[in-house]
Every structure is written in structure tokens, then in C-alpha cells.
Amino acid sequence: MTLLIDLIGWAGAATLLFAYVMASSSRMAGDGMPYQLLNLFGSIALMISTAYHTAWPSTILNAVWAVIGVTAVTRMVTARSRKKALNAS
Numbered sequence: 581m582t583l584l585i586d587l588i589g590w591a592g593a594a595t596l597l598f599a600y601v602m603a604s605s606s607r608m609a610g611d612g613m614p615y616q617l618l619n620l621f622g623s624i625a626l627m628i629s630t631a632y633h634t635a636w637p638s639t640i641l642n643a644v645w646a647v648i649g650v651t652a653v654t655r656m657v658t659a660r661s662r663k664k665a666l667n668a669s
Contacts, residue, residue: 585632592625592642613656620649 599618602608608615627642 585629588625589629592622596622616649616652
């Protein structure tokens with residue numbers, strides 16, 4: 581079980597780093613859905629790993645990061661739905 585949790589943590593760290601590199605090199609918009617989803621996945625994966633290892637400061641940081649990600653994705657989905665509804669009218 582520990583190996584699986586560690587792999588989840590490593591995948592989360594790699595995902596967050598990938599998103600950061602892509603945004604920093606202007607290959608991905610920092611305010612776009614792909615970036616937000618990568619950050620959300622990465623933060624959830626790291627939250628699982630750090631909670632398992634009882635690293636509570638990191639767990640809380642990643643939980644907050646995930647809440648920010650869920651909020652951003654929700655706002656983007658809502659805005660897209662509104663735009664589609666306006667265009668259909």
C-alpha cells in the first residue's frame with residue numbers, strides 16, 4: 581500500500597511541475613482549463629500522499645490548493661455554460 585501511495589504522490593508532484601513549466605514557458609495558459617485541471621489533479625494526489633504519511637502542513641496546503649482548483653474549474657464550467665446558453669438564445 582505504501583508503494584502505491586508514494587507513486588500517487590510522485591505523480592502529483594510531476595503533474596504540478598509539468599503544469600508550472602508549461603505555464604512558465606508560455607506553452608499553456610495559466611488561466612486555462614488544462615492548467616487548472618493539472619493543478620487540481622496534482623494537489624489531490626499530493627494531498628493523499630502527505631495525509632497517508634501524516635505530513636499535516638503539506639496535506640492542508642494541498643487541500644487548500646485543491647479547493648482553489650475546484651473553484652476555478654467550477655467557475656470556468658459555469659461561464660462556458662452561460663456563454664452556450666446565450667449563444668443558443
